[in-house]
Amino acid sequence: MARHVCPWWMGYFLASPLRRLRQNPTAILAPQVKEGMTVLEPGPGMGFFTLPLARLVGAEGRVVAVDIQPRMLAALGRRARRAGLGRRIEARLADASGSELADLGGRVDFVLAFAVVHELPDIPRFFREASGALRPGGELLFSEPAEHVDEAAFAESLEAAATAGLRPVATPAIARSRSALLRKG
Numbered sequence: 001m002a003r004h005v006c007p008w009w010m011g012y013f014l015a016s017p018l019r020r021l022r023q024n025p026t027a028i029l030a031p032q033v034k035e036g037m038t039v040l041e042p043g044p045g046m047g048f049f050t051l052p053l054a055r056l057v058g059a060e061g062r063v064v065a066v067d068i069q070p071r072m073l074a075a076l077g078r079r080a081r082r083a084g085l086g087r088r089i090e091a092r093l094a095d096a097s098g099s100e101l102a103d104l105g106g107r108v109d110f111v112l113a114f115a116v117v118h119e120l121p122d123i124p125r126f127f128r129e130a131s132g133a134l135r136p137g138g139e140l141l142f143s144e145p146a147e148h149v150d151e152a153a154f155a156e157s158l159e160a161a162a163t164a165g166l167r168p169v170a171t172p173a174i175a176r177s178r179s180a181l182l183r184k185g
Contacts, residue, residue, distance in 0.1 A: 023175055025052035029112070031172075032139055032181070036060045037109040040101070040133055042094075042126070043067055043116030046075040053112065054085040064108075066092045066100055104133040111140040115177075118149045123157055127164035134184040140166055143179040154178040 025048060033039060035058035044050045044065035053063045067073050073091040080086045092100045111130045120126050130140055142161065144154055158168065158180060166182035173179070 023177075025049045026056070028141075028172070028174060029053060029056055032110055032141060033057060038104075038107055039063045040104065040108045040111045040130070041065045042111070042113060042130075043119065044076055044091075045072050047079045047089075049112055049114055050076060050089060051079060051083050051085055054080065054083075054088040057088060059088070061088065063089045064092060064104065065089055066094050068094045101129050101133050106133070106135050108133040109135060109138050111138070113140060114143045115145050115148075117142065117157055118144055118153065124160040124163065127157075127161045127166060131161075131164040131166055131184055134166075136185045138184050139169070140182040140184075141172070141179070142182055143172075143174050143177045146176055146178050149178060151178065 029049065029052060033053060033056040035056070037057045038061065039053050039057055041050055041053060041063060044067055047065075050063055050065050054061075057063060065073070065076060067076075070093060073093060076089070077086065077091055080089045094100050111134060113126075113130065117123055117126060134140065140161070142157070144157070149157075161180075161182055162168075165184055168180045169183045170181040171179065172181055
C-alpha cells in the first residue's frame with residue numbers, strides 16, 4: 001500500500017475546534033492519561049491532541065511530540081506557548097534513523113498513535129520503537145481513520161503490534177475510527 005503523508009497545511013483543518021464535536025480529545029484521552037505521566041505522540045500535527053495531553057499530564061508530566069514536518073512542529077510550538085503549555089511539550093523532528101526516541105527507552109507511560117500509523121513507511125518498525133519506549137505495562141492508543149484504513153489493514157497493523165509485544169486490552173469507541181488500546185507486557 002502506498003503511503004501518503006498529510007501535507008503540513010492540512011494541520012490547520014485537523015486542529016480545528018469543530019473537530020471536537022466528533023472527537024473530543026479530553027474525553028478520548030482522560031481514561032488513560034494521568035498527571036505526572038510521560039506521553040509520546042508521533043505525528044502530532046499542530047497539536048489537536050497534544051495540548052489536551054499536556055493539560056492532562058500536568059506540570060510534572062511531559063509530552064514528547066515527534067513529527068517529520070518542521071512546519072507542523074513550529075505551529076504546534078506557537079499554539080503550546082499561547083496556551084501556556086510550552087514547558088510541558090517537547091517537540092522533536094524525526095529523521096529516518098529513529099534516533100529521536102533512543103533516550104526514551106522504557107520511560108514512556110502512554111503512546112498516542114492517532115491517524116498516523118497508516119502514513120508510516122515501516123509499520124512494524126514503528127510498533128517496535130513504540131514498544132521499546134514504553135515502560136512495562138505502558139499503553140498505546142492506536143486509532144486510524146476508518147475512511148483511510150480498512151479492516152484488513154488495521155488487523156495487519158495489530159499483528160505488527162503483537163509481534164512487538166503490544167497486546168489489545170480494549171476497543172475504544174472513537175467516531176469515524178478503528179481503534180485499539182494496546183498494553184506492553
